[in-house]
Amino acid sequence: MKKKILFSICGEGLGHVMSTVGIMKLLSNDYELKVLCYGDPLRYLEELGFDAVETYPDYATSFTSKGVDLKKTVNLKDFLNRTRKAITIEDKIISDFKPDLIYSDSKISTIVLAHKNMIPCIVACNQTALYHRLPPKLTKIPKIFSFIDLLLSFFSKFPMLKGVLIRDIPPLYDITE
DSSP: OOEEEEEEEOOSSSHHHHHHHHHHHHHTTTEEEEEEEOSHHHHHHHHHTOOEEEOOOSOOOOEETTEEOHHHHTOHHHHHHHHHHHHHHHHHHHHHHOOSEEEEESOHHHHHHHHHHTOOEEEEEOGGGGGGGSOTTOOSSOHHHHHHHHHHHHHTTOTTEEEEEEOOOOTTSOOOO
């Protein structure tokens, strides 16, 4: 019997799913995979033949003429309501699928459920490019490292978290290549 991996992919567009598809293709012969996603990624993965199941987004990206409206996008009340809805959907899928590992691409709901169900979890982080939003007083060390420390501090609260992949550190500190 093959071990099972549940992939949970955040993203309204194809950026997150495109960076995860390669990993999924590498693992698909040796593991049983299921993918939680929504929108365009759901349709794309179904076309590729993956077992993709619709979930609910933890957050919705809001835009202004200048780009992402971070304040609206990370509105805590909206985020908590969305995450609760995602958890309700995903908890049933996790209970039925019984994964041996959860791979969460920036989806908080599945990190919470991995912790609840005692399932090892790996997280892919894509928001480290938001380092420029940190307070100016953090100038003694490069801001990117301060933001990563903040993320790792948050993730350390989840003992089932076994690894964090950081993919989008901007140049000078870029390790993705």
